[in-house]
Amino acid sequence: MNEPLYIAFIDESGCDGDKFGKGSSEFLILSAVVGIGVMEPDIHMRCDTLRHMAGKSDDWQIPKFEKANGSIRWAACKLFADLNFYASHVIIHKPSIQDANLRTDRNRLYRYASKFLVERISWICDAMHTPGAPGTLCEIVFSQDLSRCYQSFKDYISLLSRNRERVKTSINWQHIDPALIRDAPFRHEIGLLLADYHASALGLAVERKKFGQYDERYAKVLGEPILKSRRRGVFGFGYKFWPGEAEELYKTDERFGWMKLV
Numbered sequence: 709m710n711e712p713l714y715i716a717f718i719d720e721s722g723c724d725g726d727k728f729g730k731g732s733s734e735f736l737i738l739s740a741v742v743g744i745g746v747m748e749p750d751i752h753m754r755c756d757t758l759r760h761m762a763g764k765s766d767d768w769q770i771p772k773f774e775k776a777n778g779s780i781r782w783a784a785c786k787l788f789a790d791l792n793f794y795a796s797h798v799i800i801h802k803p804s805i806q807d808a809n810l811r812t813d814r815n816r817l818y819r820y821a822s823k824f825l826v827e828r829i830s831w832i833c834d835a836m837h838t839p840g841a842p843g844t845l846c847e848i849v850f851s852q853d854l855s856r857c858y859q860s861f862k863d864y865i866s867l868l869s870r871n872r873e874r875v876k877t878s879i880n881w882q883h884i885d886p887a888l889i890r891d892a893p894f895r896h897e898i899g900l901l902l903a904d905y906h907a908s909a910l911g912l913a914v915e916r917k918k919f920g921q922y923d924e925r926y927a928k929v930l931g932e933p934i935l936k937s938r939r940r941g942v943f944g945f946g947y948k949f950w951p952g953e954a955e956e957l958y959k960t961d962e963r964f965g966w967m968k969l970v
Contacts, residue, residue, distance in 0.1 A: 712888055713843035714836065716742040716829045717899035719851040721911030724814040726802060735914055736800040736817065738825045739907035741899060742832045743793035745847070751898045754787040770901060772894070773908035785909060785929040788902055795906050795934055796828040797947050799914070801954035815857060819864050826865065826879060828945040833883035844882045850891040851900045858891040865889060906930055914963050924966045935967060
């Protein structure tokens, strides 16, 4: 197996429960940031800049989006937005899911959503790839959640790969090898910080709070480079709404208005 040229980091926002109005989120969002395998030094440089801006020591750990205050969130999103990478999001509107098995089987729903994201990761790698580049494969790193079985997802992608001639998917297999899919603790991979900010910012933008409020400011900052490109944007590899009924939310729900204003 060739060494991977690309790397993708994945995190999520929301949950996969179906008790809407009783604790479950309306959306399950999976987000990936994808770039050349040497992109980590650039992320470290932006993190050092953020530490300096915040007046923190060199060993200060930048908090996850959920734990950060508004100033840190804003500064981090501004710094992360123009890094040289691609971002992709799968937005699952759970109340629109008609398949009872998907609604109640959390592992199956997560595998299904992750497959959509892997498809888009493979498209991004294809868009970045240049003839003669030293490799085509992408390493995929999930932010570790101990309640999930990542081996089950690897087995699922392996099954699709083995049966690629008979099973219809949109994965570009020259960039995807199931052996290169793994999970890692959040603090072990700097790229997972970036994926966390993307997923959590988008979750904050679309998930209503108790009194109906939502906050799209951070998602708009991070999403601007995606939405300015037709290929990357909504219905490209930037944002995937599922199921099909969820596309109506993009067209009519005020929470997605910022996607049309960029």
